[in-house]
Amino acid sequence: MNALSLDTVVLAENKQELVILDQTLLPGEIRYLHLSRTEDIREAIYSLRVRGAPAIGVAAAYGIYLAVAGLEETDMDRFCAVFREKKAYLNSARPTAVNLSWALNRMERVLDAERDTLSVEEMKRRLCQEADAIRAEDIAISRSIGEYGFSLLRHGDGILTHCNAGTLATAKYGTALAPIYIALEHGWDDLRVFCDETRPLLQGARLSAFEMQTAGVDTTLICDNMASITMKRGKINIVFVGCDRVAANGDFANKIGTSGVAILARYYGIPFYVCAPSSTIDLSIPSGEHIVIEERPAEEVTHMWYAKPMAPEGVKVDNPAFDVTDHSLITGIITEKGIAYPPFDRAFARLGIV
Numbered sequence: 001m002n003a004l005s006l007d008t009v010v011l012a013e014n015k016q017e018l019v020i021l022d023q024t025l026l027p028g029e030i031r032y033l034h035l036s037r038t039e040d041i042r043e044a045i046y047s048l049r050v051r052g053a054p055a056i057g058v059a060a061a062y063g064i065y066l067a068v069a070g071l072e073e074t075d076m077d078r079f080c081a082v083f084r085e086k087k088a089y090l091n092s093a094r095p096t097a098v099n100l101s102w103a104l105n106r107m108e109r110v111l112d113a114e115r116d117t118l119s120v121e122e123m124k125r126r127l128c129q130e131a132d133a134i135r136a137e138d139i140a141i142s143r144s145i146g147e148y149g150f151s152l153l154r155h156g157d158g159i160l161t162h163c164n165a166g167t168l169a170t171a172k173y174g175t176a177l178a179p180i181y182i183a184l185e186h187g188w189d190d191l192r193v194f195c196d197e198t199r200p201l202l203q204g205a206r207l208s209a210f211e212m213q214t215a216g217v218d219t220t221l222i223c224d225n226m227a228s229i230t231m232k233r234g235k236i237n238i239v240f241v242g243c244d245r246v247a248a249n250g251d252f253a254n255k256i257g258t259s260g261v262a263i264l265a266r267y268y269g270i271p272f273y274v275c276a277p278s279s280t281i282d283l284s285i286p287s288g289e290h291i292v293i294e295e296r297p298a299e300e301v302t303h304m305w306y307a308k309p310m311a312p313e314g315v316k317v318d319n320p321a322f323d324v325t326d327h328s329l330i331t332g333i334i335t336e337k338g339i340a341y342p343p344f345d346r347a348f349a350r351l352g353i354v
């Protein structure tokens with residue numbers, strides 16, 4: 001079994017259910033959930049059953065389609081009112097990944113642009129098409145990021161990644177792991193991938209290491225606090241990470257711990273690349289200070305992975321799920337349109353990211 005063959009998030013053939021791979025169970029169990037209720041889709045996003053910025057966007061697009069697909073309403077005004085109410089509800093699932101609101105806003109633009117020319121039934125079909133398009137585009141975008149990232153690799157490279165920005169985080173291929181999938185297609189068998197385990201939810205251990213190992217890549221799992229010695233020992237040639245939101249100046253949010261990896265990479269003189277679909281670039285915010293960092297329950301730190309508590313009862317816990325890396329620490333941002341090098345605001349404009 002190769003994780004690349006697993007669908008992360010798809011619409012069922014009957015077009016009445018969202019089928020998601022429950023990532024909270026990986027790597028131990030491969031179980032698909034069939035969800036149709038908006039509450040269950042929001043819960044799946046909140047609980048990280050479907051996770052990773054692009055996959056969240058795809059799930060939200062199908063989620064809003066399914067939220068209105070079963071309505072018996074024929075009046076367009078009332079249909080639109082329900083759409084907006086459900087959209088706000090889905091959008092509240094997680095704050096940091098911009099792809100959630102990006103996908104929902106894109107679906108709403110279809111509603112606004114075509115509500116005067118379509119019947120309610122036609123609108124439902126149109127919304128389904130748009131969600132399908134978001135998913136299909138995500139596959140093409142991830143592949144393109146993979147090609148650009150691959151162009152930076154040399155035979156034998158050691159690649160460090162943090163969290164999971166692989167096929168499981170997108171509709172297919174991933175962003176930070178896509179260059180490795182492309183390298184495999186080219187017959188490269190000498191890359192070495194190091195996965196930070198990524199506490200507290202272990203996306204690196206449970207998901208990235210699983211993806212890379214099942215793809216047949218030389219994979220080494222390290223605890224988050226081992227990145228420094230691994231770099232110092234000369235095992236890392238390049239860092240690839242994903243992101244949840246990039247500001248206009250290039251500051252970006254990604255899984256908690258990413259900024260520490262960037263600081264280490266700068267210290268050891270290792271190139272540090274961010275892999276970002278243009279949908280993750282939020283030009284409406286000038287810098288990372290404007291990114292809302294999701295705070296998650298203390299139990300993820302104190303209880304999550306053992307039946308017994310892993311910390312003294314009642315201890316104060318901080319659990320920010322993301323951090324912001326300063327743009328000055330980034331070598332380049334790999335998008336589907338090309339690689340942006342500093343200064344990033346000008347590079348984005350040159351790549352047509354507006």
Ligand code: MRU
Pocket residue numbers: 048051052053054097162163164165166169170174175176203241242243244254255256321
């Ligand atoms: O909390 P998660 O697992 O959704 O966090 C995911 C990440 O931080 C990824 O690196 C990011 O969303 C990019 S996925 C291509």
